Amino acid sequence: SAETMEGKFRPGHFIGMSEVVYRLLVIIKPDQLYMGQKDFQQFAIIRKLIADFKLPIELVMCPTVREENGLAMSSRNVRLSVEARERAGVIFNILSSGKILFEQKGHASTIQEIALDALHKVSFDPEYFEVVNGYTLDPVQSIHDADQIVACCAVKVEGVRLIDNMIWKEE
Numbered sequence: 001s002a003e004t005m006e007g008k009f010r011p012g013h014f015i016g017m018s019e020v021v022y023r024l025l026v027i028i029k030p031d032q033l034y035m036g037q038k039d040f041q042q043f044a045i046i047r048k049l050i051a052d053f054k055l056p057i058e059l060v061m062c063p064t065v066r067e068e069n070g071l072a073m074s075s076r077n078v079r080l081s082v083e084a085r086e087r088a089g090v091i092f093n094i095l096s097s098g099k100i101l102f103e104q105k106g107h108a109s110t111i112q113e114i115a116l117d118a119l120h121k122v123s124f125d126p127e128y129f130e131v132v133n134g135y136t137l138d139p140v141q142s143i144h145d146a147d148q149i150v151a152c153c154a155v156k157v158e159g160v161r162l163i164d165n166m167i168w169k170e171e
Helices: 013-028 037-052 075-079 082-087 090-103 108-121
Strands: 032-036 058-062 125-133 148-157 160-170
Touching: 013 037, 032 037, 037 058, 037 148, 037 160, 075 160, 090 108, 090 125, 090 148, 090 160, 108 125, 108 148
Parallel strands: 032 058
Antiparallel strands: 125 148, 148 160
């Protein structure tokens, strides 16, 4: 859905983005489209667009490239102080720990509370931490709720908005 997670903070962005991407795909007619996992919501919206319009395109998800501490690489990272950039690796650690808890029959809402609390404790300002169906972007509670489950978050660090995600289940 274009209204959840990033859509709340960037109204209209996904509608405009999907219109532009659709037009490009129709004009260019590629066999494959490569998109980064880092912008998972964007990937999911384009995956649905390709399916809905029955476009003969293979969508390929490229893994998120990370710094040594696990921080998802982004041009925004250079705006962080050295100390904050190092501490921001905690975002990846929280996603990783959450995955382990979730696989051990944890409930998404409990893990979400733990994750948000952990981010606040390191003086970060989380905008959201959501556990969603990777196809519909609807919230899920347990590992049995969808074939693909993704934890997505957005966090402000020193006023710099960082997004990240991790696939917690994929069948």
